[in-house]
Amino acid sequence: MVVVVQTSLILLAAYGVLGLIFALAFHGRGLPAVDTNTRGAGVGFRWIITPGIVALWPLLAWRWRTAHGRGSFPGGPDAPVPARRLRAAHALAWKALATTAPVIVAAALWSRPPEAPRSRIPLPSPSPSSSADSLRSAPQNLLTNRVRHAAVF
Amino acid sequence: MSTTYRAIDWNRQKRVYDGTLGGLLALGLGLFVGISVLVSPNITVETLLIRGSSVSALLLLHVILCIGPLARLNPRFLPLLYNRRHLGVTLFLLALLHGAFATVQFHALGDENPLVSVLTAYGRDYRVFADGRINLPHFPFEPFGVLALFLFFLMAATSHDFWLRNLGASFWKAMHLGVYLAYGSVLVHVALGVLQSERGAIFPGLLAVGFVVVAGLHLAAARKETRIDRGKPLGEADGYAETCRVEDVAEGRGKVVLVAGQRIALFRHQGRIHATSNVCRHQGGPVGEGRIVDGCITCPWHGWNYQPEDGCSPPPFTEVLETYDTRIQDGRVWVRTIANPPRQHCAGTAVTAT
Known part of the structure; x- marks a missing residue:
């Protein structure tokens, strides 16, 4: 589990670095190629779209490529939103949400233990005066990160 | 509409909208801090920050989810729709604040990468069954918060019209439907997280009322829309x-x-x-x-x-x-x-x- 998460985070970081490099190139030459409305756009606009460029850089690379007449990009700017399909998607999302969320939340509330679950890590100091303060200063934080929120809230 | 993009096309309506949003947020946070300090005098600043940002974000998420159906049901709510994307960006920033504070508070002081800790801490010793029943009180709840934060980020980062134009309206709309998945994740995150230790009925009650209001408004708007689409064809x-x-x-x-x-x-x-x-x-x-x-x-x-x-x-x-x-x-x-x-x-x- 830990190895999977560590590897995923490394891959995510690599994806982000590639996205940053792509963003530099895209700001330089890609923007005017994919969208003429970006010509003359200010620094504020460039800043505001940069997080999205880093996150979605493969899509923009595809779009940049199609702007040069190579391949096609789905959902061009002139394609209208298919309203019926959108309403159907909304309905599906709500059906899923309305059937699962209340069940999970109700089960979680029903299964609440009589007492608040404390950290499963033995506290070094007995009977802290305030659970929140004890967590802030508790040395177990230095030993392991595993601290249950419940002890604070 | 604009021929050259700007970061934000400011106008009077947007200024009023954002000013009202900022004012209400400040008022809400002030009230929350005041009440929290009164109820729990020993509460720490870190806890106030974590709780305040999460409560504000949760409230804002409900408001955002209500605006769409309200505008469909009554045109008087249309002004709320006009600048909804600013609400979305504010929601992401509040959720980010909550995530950052919680990570620092609960995961940053150990000998492990805090992000790895966030995603694995509760899953390591987790057993599906404990004491003969499903072990929901110790279910790893933080990944649901991470998922919601990721979705809020995607939606906030692509809220500018540049994205709508360049990803295509259908794709952009589909991506922004992720708000429902984010809402579901937030509900599970809250129910399996803080509500496992909150003993009172106030927070579960508020969460239930919020869900009923949001779901009820969407249902009413859907009924209205369906009635239009099923209108009897004339000659x-x-x-x-x-x-x-x-x-x-x-x-x-x-x-x-x-x-x-x-x-x-x-x-x-x-x-x-x-x-x-x-x-x-x-x-x-x-x-x-x-x-x-x-x-x-x-x-x-x-x-x-x-x-x-x-x-x-x-x-x-x-x-x-x-x-x-x-x-x-x-x-x-x-x-x-x-x-x-x-x-x-x-x-x-x-x-x-x-």
Whole structure:
């Protein structure tokens, strides 16, 4: 589990670095190629779209490529939103949400233990005066990160 | 509408909107801090920050989810829709604040990468069954918060019109439907997280009320929309479909009608009836619920303009709505079921010509 998460985070970081490099190139030459409305756009606009460029850089690379007449990009700017399909998607999302969320939340509330679950890590100091303060200063934080929120809230 | 993008196209409405949002947030946070300090005098600043940001974000998420159906049910709520994306960005920033504070507070002081700890801490020793029952109180709840934060980020980062144009309206809309998945994740995150230790009924009660309100409004709006789509088809002859009475379309106003299963917007402008597609090229807003402003059809959502005669946005803008031929017969408006070629001039039908 830990190895999977560590590897995923490394891959995510690599994806982000590639996205940053792509963003530099895209700001330089890609923007005017994919969208003429970006010509003359200010620094504020460039800043505001940069997080999205880093996150979605493969899509923009595809779009940049199609702007040069190579391949096609789905959902061009002139394609209208298919309203019926959108309403159907909304309905599906709500059906899923309305059937699962209340069940999970109700089960979680029903299964609440009589007492608040404390950290499963033995506290070094007995009977802290305030659970929140004890967590802030508790040395177990230095030993392991595993601290249950419940002890604070 | 803009030919050159700007970070934010500020205008008076947006300033008022953002000012009101900032004021209400400050007021809400102030109240929350005040009440928390009164109820728990020993509460720490870190806990206040974690709780305050999460409660504000949760409240804002409910407001955001209510705005869409409210605007569908009553046009008086349309001004709330106008700048909803700023609410979304604010929500992301609050959720980020909550995530950052919680990570620092609970995961940053150990010997492990805090992000790895966030995603694995509760899962390591987790057993599905404990004491003969499903072990929900110790279920790893933090990944649900991480998922919601990731979705909020995606939606906030792509809220600018640049993304709508360059990802395509369908893809962009589909991605922003992720707000429902984010809402579900937040509910699970809260129920399996903080509500496992909160003993009172206030927080679960508020969460339930919030869900019922949001779900109820969406249900009511869906019923209204379905009723429109299932409207009884009237007569059809010579490629034209009968729609409504001429008097139903007021001067300078729009009316949505059903033609061959599709919603069409009718407008009366300077005594002539025009028909266009009901779907705005910006975010798919219901053009027919708008009105004529300065001789242009104006979408009620964000004010995008189209000329009634040809469906084109006034220069220098380039968006085009489909237009349809109309005719008036026995005091009723008939609309051609096939759209005109894009940009074709269509004078509309004079109301007096019956």
